[in-house]
Amino acid sequence: MNKIFISAGLALTLGAGYSLTAFSQVKPEVMVKQRQSAMALQGKYFGPLALMAQGKAPFKADVVAYNASLLDALSRMPWDGFDASTKDVKSAALPAVFADTAKFKDAQDQFHGAVGKLVAASKGSDEGATKAAIGALGKTCGGCHDNFRQKP
Amino acid sequence: MNKIFISAGLALTLGAGYSLTAFSQVKPEVMVKQRQSAMALQGKYFGPLALMAQGKAPFKADVVAYNASLLDALSRMPWDGFDASTKDVKSAALPAVFADTAKFKDAQDQFHGAVGKLVAASKGSDEGATKAAIGALGKTCGGCHDNFRQKP
Numbered sequence: 001m002n003k004i005f006i007s008a009g010l011a012l013t014l015g016a017g018y019s020l021t022a023f024s025q026v027k028p029e030v031m032v033k034q035r036q037s038a039m040a041l042q043g044k045y046f047g048p049l050a051l052m053a054q055g056k057a058p059f060k061a062d063v064v065a066y067n068a069s070l071l072d073a074l075s076r077m078p079w080d081g082f083d084a085s086t087k088d089v090k091s092a093a094l095p096a097v098f099a100d101t102a103k104f105k106d107a108q109d110q111f112h113g114a115v116g117k118l119v120a121a122s123k124g125s126d127e128g129a130t131k132a133a134i135g136a137l138g139k140t141c142g143g144c145h146d147n148f149r150q151k152p
Numbered sequence: 153m154n155k156i157f158i159s160a161g162l163a164l165t166l167g168a169g170y171s172l173t174a175f176s177q178v179k180p181e182v183m184v185k186q187r188q189s190a191m192a193l194q195g196k197y198f199g200p201l202a203l204m205a206q207g208k209a210p211f212k213a214d215v216v217a218y219n220a221s222l223l224d225a226l227s228r229m230p231w232d233g234f235d236a237s238t239k240d241v242k243s244a245a246l247p248a249v250f251a252d253t254a255k256f257k258d259a260q261d262q263f264h265g266a267v268g269k270l271v272a273a274s275k276g277s278d279e280g281a282t283k284a285a286i287g288a289l290g291k292t293c294g295g296c297h298d299n300f301r302q303k304p
Contacts, residue, residue, distance in 0.1 A: 073221070
């Protein structure tokens with residue numbers, strides 16, 4: 001018998017969307033919420049860096065390095081949430097996400113690559129190179145949004 | 153002159169809640185959304201591990217190690233969102249979050265510690281130890297929710 005080690009309330013929270021026998025079958029609405037959560041957090045950790053790169057906030061190397069490390073993790077999180085099962089769930093995702101999966105994957109790869117370059121740059125001491133890497137990363141965010149996200 | 157390197161739409165998205173002169177001043181509503189996003193993603197990556205530890209899903213060591221690494225990043229993300237400025241924003245946070253900050257901080261530290269132990273265990277090959285670390289982590293989630301979160 002398995003020891004119940006989480007509270008009933010938490011089990012409900014964590015269990016939302018997870019089938020007990022096939023936990024990969026998450027409800028479409030839950031997937032959308034999760035991918036939106038990843039995007040919201042990318043905004044949290046990228047936003048300040050964009051301001052630094054634009055000279056609108058003081059450059060702080062330690063903040064850039066810390067945020068870049070978190071962006072590295074966050075950049076892995078949204079994509080499985082764009083499952084075909086979510087196609088009809090209301091969100092800002094354009095039909096192209098599901099119609100042109102190769103191009104969407106390419107946009108993800110460019111984003112991944114740019115995050116990796118920012119992580120590398122943020123470990124050095126070249127402020128200009130780090131700001132350039134922030135700018136390059138911002139371009140990959142914007143490029144993907146332009147093609148795959150409804151305009152706000 | 154700064155080169156504009158992100159699209160206007162993205163700038164709006166990323167700029168939401170960030171003051172141009174003091175980016176640490178994020179709107180309370182945005183902070184709440186961000187911390188809820190971190191919790192939602194903790195659920196995404198912890199949920200399957202809880203099922204594995206309870207024997208309700210097949211144990212997959214590579215999934216545990218991967219999810220643990222993402223949980224390590226996610227476990228750093230919610231806490232600055234429980235800023236005093238968010239006290240009056242509607243959420244599931246109980247008043248104790250803001251009234252007993254020392255106890256809340258202690259609960260965060262216990263969670264952090266348990267994530268670290270799971271990361272370490274997931275790098276080994278002891279399935280029992282890894283499942284125990286998952287269970288211990290679940291206890292810290294539940295312990296904090298019991299004291300600081302409204303019951304669902």
